[in-house]
Amino acid sequence: MNLELKGLSETYINGIQKNIRSFLKFIVEEGDIAEKRNPVLGLKWMREPKVLIKTFDDDEVKRLINAFR
Structure with a gap:
């Protein structure tokens, strides 16, 4: 489901996406x-x-x- x-x-x-990217980078x-099969490479960051x-x-x-005098 779309978050x-x-x-x-x-x-x-974006925080969730950072964690997933880090995990997949490790893998x-x-x-x-x-690397060409990494599914998050095409994802874009959401504008915060x-x-x-x-x-x-x-x-x-x-x-x-x-107040401090």
Whole structure:
């Protein structure tokens, strides 16, 4: 079943794909399968949303500095 249809996030799906790629890379290096038969070579990464981190404004920075004086 398509993981996206299950409602899983792009980041989670990419994490699963990273693990599968690593495992199959190991199998190829061990010689158990030929690299041309590696099924994940054609998979594309999902586009992950950018995470914006809320930073402190000038007043909050001043209050933090004053809290340690």
